Amino acid sequence: MADVKHVPMKLILLCIGLVVSISLLPGCESDEVKSAKENLNTEIERVEGQMADLQSEIEAAEALAQTEDVPLDETVIPSLESAISQAKTIEFTAPDTPSGLDEINSEIESLKAVDYEADIQALKDAEQVVNDSIAQMKQVTNPSEAFVIERLQGIEGVGDISAVTEDNDPNGQLGKAGGYTATVYFTSPLVDQSDVLGDTVIEKGTDGGGAIEVYANVDDANKRKDYLSTFDGGIFASGSHEVVGTVLVRTSNKLMASQQKELEAAIIEALTRLQ
Missing domain, CATH: 1.20.58 (Methane Monooxygenase Hydroxylase; Chain G, domain 1)
Incomplete structure (x- = not known):
């Protein structure tokens, strides 16, 4: 074996440089x-x-x-x-x-x-x-009578419920052009029923508690709301009335304003609740 002492210094430095260069290559x-x-x-x-x-x-x-x-x-x-x-x-x-x-x-x-x-x-x-x-x-666009009744049930402030038929419709507008496709009246325990004329829920009308009127389209519902608005503040005022979808939510004029708002909000929440 050759003696390391006799290896030229230049050769050693060259080898070291080569090793360093190789280590810096991308592949290394x-x-x-x-x-x-x-x-x-x-x-x-x-x-x-x-x-x-x-x-x-x-x-x-x-x-x-x-x-x-x-x-x-x-x-x-x-x-x-x-x-x-x-x-x-x-x-x-x-x-x-x-x-x-x-x-x-x-x-x-x-x-x-x-x-x-x-x-x-x-x-x-x-x-x-x-x-x-x-x-x-979609849920409140011309909903069925059965849907409205089901959603009214259990609402605090809603008592007895009754849907109109052609035979007992007090306005005679059920199913007619521009009229409602369904109307559901309800009484309310918040209203003194002894102070309301009529024997049945429908005979008592909105005074007994309120009503849900269903229309085929938004325009018809708004026309009905606008008509009722003409009586607001007068002796023929019929209570609150708010359109949601094609539904007109009405509450009794015998309720205080705060009660009307609370009941109206509860009904709208029930009608629009997704399940």
């Missing part, structure tokens, strides 16, 4: 750097996946915003459009991969702070509000 990265780059790519893929999900949700929300279905609450579509606009401001550009280990780890930590799940959920929530409002509108 340390396991730590390789692992860090894999972690960086994982974070990039996670964020890019969220961006893809966000874009899909934006497209779904935009389609819903163009729906021809009418929501019960007219403000939900503008709210959805605002959520869409907010989501569209979100952008992401994948960073270039640094060469140094510290720089790679720093980039990883920055990406870990990026999370668009809340933005995706905000869009989904806005869409759900619109879908629920559309479902509510």
Whole structure:
């Protein structure tokens, strides 16, 4: 074996330089750097996946915003459009991969702070509000007599319930053009029934507690409300009257204003409640 002492210094330095150069080649990265780059790519893929999900949700929300279905609450579509606009401001550009280990780890930590799940959920929530409002509108668009009776039952402030027929309809408008498709009267324990004329629920009319008048369309319901409004504040006032969908919710004029509002709100909640 040759004596190391006799190996020229220039040859030793050349070998050391060669080893260092080889270690710096891309294919000769340390396991730590390789692992860090894999972690960086994982974070990039996670964020890019969220961006893809966000874009899909934006497209779904935009389609819903163009729906021809009418929501019960007219403000939900503008709210959805605002959520869409907010989501569209979100952008992401994948960073270039640094060469140094510290720089790679720093980039990883920055990406870990990026999370668009809340933005995706905000869009989904806005869409759900619109879908629920559309479902509510369908529920109170010319609902059946049976539906109205079922929803009135159990409401605090609602007593006996009775639906009109062609034979006992006090207004004679059941089923006629522009008239109601159904009317359900009810008494209320909040009203002193001894102070109300009539023997039956229908004979007592709205004075006994109130009524739910159902119309084929919103225009007919609003026309009826406008007509009743002409008597407000006079001796022929018939109580409160509020349109929800194509339904006119009426409460007795014998109730105090606060009682009218509370009963009206309870009835509207029951009619629009989704199950």
